[in-house]
Amino acid sequence: MAEQKQQIEEFVPKEYSAGFITDIEADSLPAGLSEDIVRQISQIKGEPEFLLEWRLQAYRHWLTMATPEWAHVHYPEINYQDISYYSAPKKKTDGPKSLDEVDPELLRTYEKLGVPLDERARLAGVAVDAVFDSVSVANTFQDKLAEQGILFMPFSKAVHEHPELIKQYLGSVVPYKDNYYAALNSAVFSDGSFVYIPKGVRCPMELSTYFRINAANTGQFERTLIIADDDSYVSYLEGCTAPMRDENQLHAAVVELVAMDRAQIKYSTVQNWYPGDENGKGGIYNFVTKRAACRGESSKVSWTQVETGSAITWKYPSVVLQGDNSVGEFYSVAVTNNMQQADTGTKMIHLGKNTSSTVISKGISAGRSQNAYRGLVRVGPNADNARNYTECDSLLMGDKSAAHTFPYIEVKNPTAKVEHEASTSKISEDQLFYCKQRGLDLEDAVSMIVNGFCKQVIRELPMEFAVEAQNLLGLSLEGSVG
C-alpha cells in the first residue's frame, strides 16, 4: 500500500529527549589551543609538575601529527582554535563535598536525564560520578566504597590524593603518542573518573559515570582510568548525552583499563550523544580511544557498548591480552540513522599463551547513514593456542543506508585459531507484517525485531542499563522504515 509507505516516510521522529540546555553560569577558557592553554588547564586544577610536563609533551607531539584519514567517515576539517578546552559550572567554593552543596540546577538536569544522584541512588544501588562539561559535579557513595579500600572519584581529585597511582598508570595503556585524538586528549583532558579496586575485592555495586556536554563550542576531553588489582572484580557503566545544538561538538575521550592477575573488569557504555538532526546538522563528533590491558594471568576484560548517538563515532575499545590465559570480550551494538556515521569495532591483541577473545558486533543502519565495523585480531609469535571468535552482523533498514565490514587478521603463531563470521540482512517485510498482524504498530514491531537482532549484546548489559538500551534502540530508529 503506497499510502502506508508515505505515512511511514512522513513519520516525524521523536525529539532527542536529552536535548535541553541547562542555564547555568560557567567559567570557561577562551576558545583556542596553545601551550598557554594547556598550562592554564593544569593550573586551574592545581596539578603536580609531572602531570603538566606530561600534558606539554603530549601537546608538542600532537602538533606533529596529522588527522587520521583511514576511517570510513567524512566531515569538514575541525578548526581546533574554535573550540574552548575548559568549561565548568561556576562554583562558590572548592567544589561540592556532599550533594547538598551541588547546585540544584545541576541536580535537576541529572534528574531530567534519569540519572539518580540523590537518595534514590541508594535504592538503585549504583554509585554515580556525574561529569558536566569539563568537571565532575557530584560523586555518590565514595565513603561507603572507601570502607573496602575502593577508590572511585573524579580524576582531578585522584591526581591530588593518589598521584603515585596516576603517575604509574596514566598513559600506560594508551600512550599519548598512540593516535591524534589520544594526544589531544592527553594535552587538554579536564576530568573523568578514576577507579582502583584493591586486591581480592569484589566491588559490591555498579560504578557509573554520567557524562554530559552542556556548554556551546566546548569540547569534552575526559580521561578515565580503572585499575583492578589481583583477584578483584568491578562492573563499570558509562552513559552520555548532550543538548541539541546546530554546531558540531567534539568529544575526544581516553579510557584506560588495567586488569592484574585474575582480575575482571566489565565496562558497559550506552552512548546517546546528540546525533544531529535528520539533515546532518549538528551533533557530537565522538572520537574515543578505549583500551584495556589484561596484564595479569587469567585476567578478563569485557567491553559492552550500545552506540546510538553522535554524528560521527570513531571508536575501537580494545584489549591487549598480555597475561597467559587472559580473556577479552567485545559486545557491540552500533545504530546509525539519518546522516549519522559510525566506524567502530575492536582490536584484540593476543600476546600471552592460551589467550582467547570473543567479538560480537551488531550494526544497524537506517536512513542515509553509514555504519562500518573495523576489527583487528592480532596473534603474536608467543601467543600459543590463541583463540578468537568474531561474529559481525549488519542489519539494513531502507535502501539508502550502508553497512561495511573491515576485518583485519594478523596471525604470527601457527597454533592460533581465528574464526570470523559475518552476515548482512535487511529487516524483512514478512517479519514486520507478521508483528503488525498480531496488533503491534510499526514502531513497536521494528523495535522488537531490532532488539531481537541485538539480543546477544543486550543480555551482557547490567539489568538497569539493558532496559534503557532497549528503549534507546527503539527511539533512535523511529521513522526509519520506509
Added chain:
Amino acid sequence: MLEIKNLHASVDGKEILRGINLTVNAGEVHAIMGPNGAGKSTLSNVLAGRDGYEITQGEVIYKGENLLDFEPEERAQRGVFLAFQYPVEIPGVSNIYLLKAALNAVRKYQGLDELDAIDFLTLVRSKMELVKMDEQFLHRSVNEGFSGGEKKRNEILQMALLEPSLAILDETDSGLDIDALKIVSEGVNALRSQERSIIMITHYQRLLDYIVPDFVHVLSKGQIVKSGDKELAKELEKTGYSWVDEQPEGVSA
C-alpha cells in the same frame, strides 16, 4: 461479521482476485478450497492488510466498517487474525515476549489494562494446555527452529490467546501429523462460538472431518466458482478440480 463484495486485487498489474463475493456471519465456519495458485493466500493477505496488493474494485465490510481503510495492526486490534501458511521466524525475540506484546496491543485497543506478569503467565499456560504445547516454547525465539507442525501449533496458540472475532486459518493443517491435526482441531473447535467466525483454507477434506464447516467454497482463478455445505468437500475429494475449468467464468453456486 464480514461481507466481501466484488473484490478485485492485483500484484504488479497482474489480477489475482477477480471479483470475490463472500458473506460470513457471526458464529459461522467457512472452508475455502481450491487448486494451487487460485488466490487463497492472496485473499487472506488482502483481508489482513499486507502491503503490495492493489485493490482495483470492490469493498470489504467488517463489523460495519470498511476493513480496507485500516492498517494491518488496526485490523488485528479489531479482531482480525491470520494464522499464516508460512509463519516467519524472528531471531532473538522470545515467543512469550511477542505473545505479551500482541495481547497488550489488543487489550489497549479494547480499553483494558495490561495484564501483569503473573496473570499473563497463568493465561498463557491455560492456552498452551489447549494446544498441548510444552512450556519451553515460550522461551524460544519466535518460530526459530520450530518444526513445521510446531509453527502451526504456535499460530493456534496465538489465536487462542488473542481471541479474535474473525480468524483466517491459511492451511493450518498442512504439515501436521495425525495427532497434531487432532490437537489443533480440538483447539480450533474449543474456540468456536456464536461471536466468532472462522475462515479455513485447506486442501484436505480430512480437516473438515474434525472441524465441520457450515459452508464450503471453491476458489479458482481468483473467483469463488462453487459453494455448498460439507458434502461439497467430499465431492471434491473424489473428483478433484479438473471440472472447475469446464465451468463458465464467474459462476458461483
